[in-house]
Amino acid sequence: xxxxxxxxxxxxxxxxxxxxxEALTCVQRAERLFYLVSDPATGAWLKSQNxxxxxxxxxxxxxxxxxxxxxxxxxxxxAAVRAxxxxxxxxxxxxxxxxxxxxxxxxxxxxxxxxxxxxxxxSFEDCLFADLGVDPGTHxxxxxxATDFLLRPRRFDPTASLxxxxxxxxxxxxxxxDTTPNRAGFxxxxxxLRQQYPESHQVALYRASQLPILEPSIVWIPVSELPxxxxxxxxxxxxxxxxxxxxxxxxxxxxRQAMSEV
Amino acid sequence: MSKRSEIIADFMAKLSVDPALRRRFKDDPSxxxxxxxxxxxxxxxxxxxxxxxxxxxxxxxxxVNCCVLFTGEEx
Amino acid sequence: MQQGSLVVxxxxxxxxxxxxxESLASMRxxxxxxxxxxxxxxxxxxxxxxxxAESFNDLFWDGRSRxxxxxxxxxxxxxxVRQxxxxxxxxxxxxxxxxxxSHAAVRQAxxxxxxxxxxxxxSAEDCLFADLEVDPAASxxxxxxATDFLVRGRIVDxxxxxxxxxxxxxxxxxxxxxxxxxxxxxxxxxxALCRVYPPxxxxxxxxxxxxxxxxxxxxxxxxxxxPDCQVxxxxxxxxxxxxxxxxxxxxxxxLGLSV
Numbered sequence: 001x002x003x004x005x006x007x008x009x010x011x012x013x014x015x016x017x018x019x020x021x022e023a024l025t026c027v028q029r030a031e032r033l034f035y036l037v038s039d040p041a042t043g044a045w046l047k048s049q050n051x052x053x054x055x056x057x058x059x060x061x062x063x064x065x066x067x068x069x070x071x072x073x074x075x076x077x078x079a080a081v082r083a084x085x086x087x088x089x090x091x092x093x094x095x096x097x098x099x100x101x102x103x104x105x106x107x108x109x110x111x112x113x114x115x116x117x118x119x120x121x122x123s124f125e126d127c128l129f130a131d132l133g134v135d136p137g138t139h140x141x142x143x144x145x146a147t148d149f150l151l152r153p154r155r156f157d158p159t160a161s162l163x164x165x166x167x168x169x170x171x172x173x174x175x176x177x178d179t180t181p182n183r184a185g186f187x188x189x190x191x192x193l194r195q196q197y198p199e200s201h202q203v204a205l206y207r208a209s210q211l212p213i214l215e216p217s218i219v220w221i222p223v224s225e226l227p228x229x230x231x232x233x234x235x236x237x238x239x240x241x242x243x244x245x246x247x248x249x250x251x252x253x254x255x256r257q258a259m260s261e262v
Numbered sequence: 263m264s265k266r267s268e269i270i271a272d273f274m275a276k277l278s279v280d281p282a283l284r285r286r287f288k289d290d291p292s293x294x295x296x297x298x299x300x301x302x303x304x305x306x307x308x309x310x311x312x313x314x315x316x317x318x319x320x321x322x323x324x325x326v327n328c329c330v331l332f333t334g335e336e337x
Numbered sequence: 338m339q340q341g342s343l344v345v346x347x348x349x350x351x352x353x354x355x356x357x358x359e360s361l362a363s364m365r366x367x368x369x370x371x372x373x374x375x376x377x378x379x380x381x382x383x384x385x386x387x388x389x390a391e392s393f394n395d396l397f398w399d400g401r402s403r404x405x406x407x408x409x410x411x412x413x414x415x416x417x418v419r420q421x422x423x424x425x426x427x428x429x430x431x432x433x434x435x436x437x438x439s440h441a442a443v444r445q446a447x448x449x450x451x452x453x454x455x456x457x458x459x460s461a462e463d464c465l466f467a468d469l470e471v472d473p474a475a476s477x478x479x480x481x482x483a484t485d486f487l488v489r490g491r492i493v494d495x496x497x498x499x500x501x502x503x504x505x506x507x508x509x510x511x512x513x514x515x516x517x518x519x520x521x522x523x524x525x526x527x528x529a530l531c532r533v534y535p536p537x538x539x540x541x542x543x544x545x546x547x548x549x550x551x552x553x554x555x556x557x558x559x560x561x562x563x564p565d566c567q568v569x570x571x572x573x574x575x576x577x578x579x580x581x582x583x584x585x586x587x588x589x590x591x592l593g594l595s596v
Contacts, residue, residue: 255508
């Protein structure tokens with residue numbers, strides 16, 4: 001029997017437009033293609049590229065924790081790999097970022113002795129950097145999932161950019177068809193941010209465009225107006241950095257001396 | 263840029279869009295002789311060497327790290 | 338809006354393999370194409386598709402201030418835009434990540450009344466997450482340029498992952514052709530990290546591959562072991578979290594979550 005293999009890819013956020021050529025080759029050639037995407041156009045396009053394409057979103061059940069759906073998806077993918085197929089699993093955005101079945105199916109396949117690989121893809125952050133004109137290298141960048149940010153408080157550097165993922169879905173651990181954002185959870189986040197940033201600090205609520213005809217949604221507001229700001233379940237919050245600390249000249253000198261000593 | 267390095271670059275571009283072709287190359291470099299237009303020796307060199315060997319085969323002109331950001335200026 | 342526009346795109350890290358269809362379309366549509374890439378196979382591939390494309394690689398030479406090179410890129414891009422041309426600039430990786438000139442050029446073009454846009458591309462972090470098979474959202478991810486981390490007193494919490502870029506170029510502001518720009522500085526970096534982590538805590542020195550025939554370089558070590566690794570200017574440090582941060586039970590209650 002032929003040996004099964006798994007390649008996990010991402011489709012980015014623009015139907016076919018942000019799918020890398022190496023990922024596209026995998027999508028087209030797979031004997032079994034599974035996909036979890038966030039819009040119907042991408043799903044339709046994937047089916048046009050590979051007739052074997054099977055959606056994974058049916059694995060979600062109303063009222064069930066997301067973990068159960070993930071398990072179901074991983075099992076479907078692994079069953080195809082075990083059957084000896086060349087399998088491709090395609091997820092929206094970048095398949096490692098906040099997409100549990102992406103990494104989990106990879107780990108499980110390898111654990112069971114099958115070759116498995118993940119290809120890089122365009123993430124929601126890549127879109128944010130391009131649309132908002134932000135370079136994470138300039139001031140540093142802290143990325144955190146919003147519920148995790150609130151539930152497990154940590155020190156963070158407010159003189160770096162802060163990107164909070166899924167701010168409209170705080171505390172929503174069970175799958176629901178209803179896409180109403182969690183306003184109560186968002187207000188708690190707003191309160192936490194007011195402790196670190198001035199009331200007037202401008203922040204952006206951002207949603208990448210997912211269709212070539214749509215502009216990204218970018219709303220800039222001061223921290224003080226955050227609690228009642230327009231919100232969607234797939235909103236991301238970008239908090240620009242506070243002015244950074246002065247350069248530590250002594251450290252810079254030490255580094256330069258270390259360079260010349262080699 | 264020599265003709266050889268152009269052919270090698272072309273082969274790199276071909277491999278870069280096709281993970282299955284990359285695996286075939288890894289398993290048996292000489293099996294891609296026709297696809298690549300390269301000799302057995304060249305294929306072995308690319309398969310066995312690291313990025314430095316590949317770079318050298320491509321003509322060695324690598325302006326790497328052009329976009330390192332820290333400029334040491336207050337801004 | 339005036340005639341003349343600017344689109345900035347990225348080529349990713351694998352010759353042609355990570356150039357998205359929308360980026361390629363922008364390159365094709367341009368009257369004039371400029372590029373800055375990290376190695377010759379990508380350059381040759383671009384030149385085979387676009388023989389009139391101009392490279393920015395000649396703006397960098399041994400000992401030149403990088404800031405001067407970056408400023409020159411912006412100016413070179415704006416000149417044809419002002420002449421009414423549709424200009425495209427292609428940078429390796431993601432054009433807006435660790436690339437000073439790109440955002441500056443888009444801002445300048447818009448300030449002068451021209452249409453300007455940046456398209457996303459595969460970034461170095463995207464490669465790191467795929468190659469190391471880690472999810473930055475799992476425990477949070479803090480990402481800094483290594484020199485910046487040291488000279489700006491960056492606050493780091495060990496309960497989130499940490500990425501330090503360019504650990505091989507500590508304190509360097511000019512361009513060099515040598516492979517490792519500050520080996521001695523690594524000891525200073527380790528000293529700073531040991532204030533946050535135990536010296537035996539795992540760390541990974543990572544280097545993405547630019548070639549489809551080479552594997553990424555993944556060296557699994559500890560904080561203390563960093564200076565003994567093969568470190569060069571492409572090297573990135575990944576430090577996993579020590580543990581998950583403790584749960585705030587009161588917050589969980591307010592969110593209606595069972596602890």
